[in-house]
Amino acid sequence: MSAPVTAAALAHADDLAGFVAAAPSSFHAAAEVARRLTDAGFEPLDETEAWRVTPGDRRLVVRDGAVIAWVVPGGATADTPFHIFGAHSDSPGFKLKPQPTTGRAGWLQAGVEIYGGPLLNSWLDRELRLAGRLVLDDGSSVLTATGPLLRLPQLAIHLDREANDHLALHKQTQTQPVWGLGNAASADLLAELAAAAGPDVDPARIRGYDIVTADAAHGAVFGKDDAFFASGRLDDLASVHAGLVALEAHEHADASHIAMLAVFDHEEVGSGTRSGAAGPFLADVIERIQLGLGADREQQLRALAASWCVSSDVGHSVHPNYVEKHDPVVQPLLGSGPILKINANQRYATDAAGAAAWHGWCDAAGVTSQEFVSNNAVPCGSTIGPITATRLGMRTVDVGIPILSMHSARELVGTADLLALSRAAAAFFAG
Incomplete structure (x- = not known):
């Protein structure tokens, strides 16, 4: 059953429409994330300069069309783990x-x-x-x-x-x-x-x-009870925006982990670039934070072993005109909450531990989650999730929101799902 579209959900969708309009390219997306976080008190860093890391930091760094931002809790130590919400800034x-x-x-x-x-x-x-x-x-x-x-x-x-x-x-x-x-x-x-x-x-x-x-068209809410939101670049700016809104509001009182938003470029063409998820950007930033906290190699590895990455990218909603293209049982629907993405061949990084953790964060946020798995005869795509898990050895779970018209010039999602994903991201950062 679809969730009601509240005033808060409409406001979130309107904010997303403005974000998409300000982010017509990956470079604009990274710049807009940086601008908004700077307005929220984050300090931009330069990769070519020395970094000094201090508990309580709220910082960000841009590399081409990618951006990483983080909040170091007041009680951070050399082996404090990370909670990383990952997404991508490019679109087909x-x-x-x-x-x-x-x-x-x-x-x-x-x-x-x-x-x-x-x-x-x-x-x-x-x-x-x-x-x-x-x-x-x-x-x-x-x-x-x-x-x-x-x-x-x-x-x-x-x-x-x-x-x-x-x-x-x-x-x-x-x-x-x-x-x-x-x-x-x-x-x-x-x-x-x-x-x-x-x-x-x-x-x-x-x-x-x-x-x-x-x-060039602006994003718009429409349909019965304002159920739908249509816009260009929802794959994957809907996830980028969800993580951005969650990090803007995140406080660093919880000393259990470093909250991080990682937005990569070039996911749609394989991620194999200096600003893509298969490149060194995330590992570079994590290492510099850890070195700034005084970590040795043992402490670095302990921190990574205790860390989590939530890889957020859109996934297919059941399509009423092509129901046969979907799994006959598992059929996520627009407006019924974010999705947990599962694939036996590891096209998604989700495993049982990740599924349990994701459901826990959704419960903490008061959000209902759905599941996505492909029809056996219709292979699915992949995400930054398996890349991050492979590069860093970090526990990773693939999630997103259901979508129709994926990779269209103008895509369709459920209005209520946008805010629900952001609230789940906030619970992930908090817990």
């Missing part, structure tokens, strides 16, 4: 290619390549933004985000009478969005991005860029 879509200003037949187009595994047809006939970072000739980076600029117009039914029977987009020739009219030789898409970054950014100074597309 399109990424700008080199020499991006292209065009044909009087149209200006953007040269893009496919990033991750987007549901391609969902990007048709909607206004899109470009967002990401520009790296200038002095090595500095600036964030940029346009307003609605691009569109992938679908071919009219009159010109493809079989489109409703088998729509299949060619990944090169039919995925290049339009952004204006004219001759590509006299246009400059990078100049548009420079202008969006600010009046002081000269496009001639741009030496590199990481720019992606994002749906």
Whole structure:
């Protein structure tokens, strides 16, 4: 049975909509997490400088499109363990290619390549933004985000009478969005991005860029009793936001563990980067905190053995039009609470101990949890959970909220589930 959508749940969804609008790329997501936590009293650190760790610290560090933030309790010692809530900042879509200003037949187009595994047809006939970072000739980076600029117009039914029977987009020739009219030789898409970054950014100074597309529409609550919330990038900004809200409000009176939010980039393309979960970022930050607390190797290993990671990413809700694609018994539903994700082949890191711990945190939060397991004939994806467990040897459990239209340009979740996940994250940080 679905949970009622309370005023608090609506306020949380509205806050998420604003967060998504402010985070059209992974770089913007990391920056927005850092901005909000800084406003909440966290101190940003620089990886290139020496860190001094003191019990009572509330700190954060950004690495490209990833961010890690933590609260060191007042009674922390060299072997204090960690409670880490992990999520990712990137989403499937399109990424700008080199020499991006292209065009044909009087149209200006953007040269893009496919990033991750987007549901391609969902990007048709909607206004899109470009967002990401520009790296200038002095090595500095600036964030940029346009307003609605691009569109992938679908071919009219009159010109493809079989489109409703088998729509299949060619990944090169039919995925290049339009952004204006004219001759590509006299246009400059990078100049548009420079202008969006600010009046002081000269496009001639741009030496590199990481720019992606994002749906320009704002997130919205709708449906009977406001049951649904739709937005772009809910995979996985819904989890990032849940952990952010929980950490913003977290107090450090409990000396039993260090509460940490770890937001990684590049999950949708395998996580194997310096800012991805398979890279060294999390291990680097943990080690620097431990060294700052005076830990030797023995104490470091004891702390990791007693630590927990909750890996939070969206999972499939049962779809009423495709029920046969789901497990015939275990069928999580939007609005009925967060999900515990289970897979026999360890695509998720959850085991019995993790399941028991997760249910305990949900009970403490007053949250009902569901379970997700795949249909045996329909393999599931994976998450940062198994990567974190493998790299650090840390007990890890995979969770999330149920979703429809995963990897669409605009995804659908239950309004009540958003706040429920954040409350479970808060209980995890607290206990």
